[in-house]
Amino acid sequence: MSIDGVNVWHERLGWTYGLIASDPAERAAALVRLADAQRNTHDALDRYNKTWRRRYSLRRRAASRNYEEVRRHSLPGGLWDRPTGSEIAAWPGLPYVLLFLEWEARYPQEWTRHAKNWGLKQDLIRDVAVAHHDETVKTKLADLIEIVVQRPYRCKDREYVRVARAVDSDDLHCRLETAARSDNPWARRHAGYVLWLLNHPEVPNTRHVWRTWLAAAFTE
Numbered sequence: 001m002s003i004d005g006v007n008v009w010h011e012r013l014g015w016t017y018g019l020i021a022s023d024p025a026e027r028a029a030a031l032v033r034l035a036d037a038q039r040n041t042h043d044a045l046d047r048y049n050k051t052w053r054r055r056y057s058l059r060r061r062a063a064s065r066n067y068e069e070v071r072r073h074s075l076p077g078g079l080w081d082r083p084t085g086s087e088i089a090a091w092p093g094l095p096y097v098l099l100f101l102e103w104e105a106r107y108p109q110e111w112t113r114h115a116k117n118w119g120l121k122q123d124l125i126r127d128v129a130v131a132h133h134d135e136t137v138k139t140k141l142a143d144l145i146e147i148v149v150q151r152p153y154r155c156k157d158r159e160y161v162r163v164a165r166a167v168d169s170d171d172l173h174c175r176l177e178t179a180a181r182s183d184n185p186w187a188r189r190h191a192g193y194v195l196w197l198l199n200h201p202e203v204p205n206t207r208h209v210w211r212t213w214l215a216a217a218f219t220e
Contacts (some may be wrong), residue, residue, distance in 0.1 A: 003083055006092045012073050013096050019075075019103045019110070027110070034114055037074035044070040075100060076117050079124065088127045089137070097124050098140050105147040108154060122156040129162035138167045146175045149190035150182075157190075161205040164194050173198065192217060 018030025044067040051060035071077035079100060082091055101124060104111040128141060141163050148160050164172060176198075179191035193213055197205055 003086060004092060009092050009096065013075070013078050016075055016096065016099055020099060020106055027107070031110065031114060034075060038114075041067075041071050041074045041077055076115055076120050079120065082127075087132075089130060089133050094128075094137070097128060098137070098144075100124065101128075101144055102140075102147075104154075105144050105151075108151075118155045122159050125156065125159040126162060129159075129166040131166050133167065138169070139171075141167050142169070142172045142175060145172065145194070146179065149176065149179055149194060150184055150187040152186055153190070158205060158207075158210070161194055161197055164198060165201065168198050189214065189218070 015030060015033055018026045019034065021027050021030070044063070048060070048063040048067045051063045068081070071080070075096070079093060079097055082088070082093060088094060088097075100115075101121070103115075104121060128137075133141070145160050145164050148154075148157050164176075173195065176191045176195045179187040180195060182188065193210060196213060196217075197203060197209075203209060
């Protein structure tokens with residue numbers, strides 16, 4: 001599979017930056033466009049499925065190619081086809097992976113309503129949990145960690161510990177320490193836990209470890 005360049009990705013999905021805009025009107029417009037793109041994807045998949053019932057091999061191949069192309073113009077479908085073996089840090093689709101995760105972090109209810117996919121969230125977080133990103137991407141990942149530790153836990157948030165360990169830095173420690181000292185009870189717990197794991201890299205990030213740490217850290 002060939003790797004599309006940055007310009008091709010922008011032509012397909014550049015509009016999705018509206019999903020993380022601070023302006024509600026801009027986000028609303030992007031959500032309308034997303035709904036159209038998802039509808040087109042559903043229709044293309046429906047046409048493809050019909051070729052299986054009718055056993056038209058030539059039409060099936062054409063319908064499959066059409067579905068794959070239409071899907072690339074939407075989220076989350078546009079993130080599904082990273083070529084096997086390609087480095088995530090060099091993949092032109094990486095900005096849209098970060099966008100998808102930022103959308104879930106900043107506007108979780110909109111993400112849940114329009115693009116919920118917990119399995120993909122987990123896979124993408126694990127994909128970006130590598131140390132060889134450039135500094136711009138590392139800063140964006142630190143931003144995501146900072147947002148996530150300050151909210152009530154959502155499905156697969158625990159995976160962000162992988163990212164924190166991969167991009168650990170003085171800046172990230174400072175952010176987490178500030179959150180852990182805040183008046184936000186979620187931040188005190190979540191940021192404190194991530195900090196503790198960063199300082200104990202030999203400890204696995206499991207539910208049992210979380211519960212044990214929480215009981216010890218917040219015992220009155």
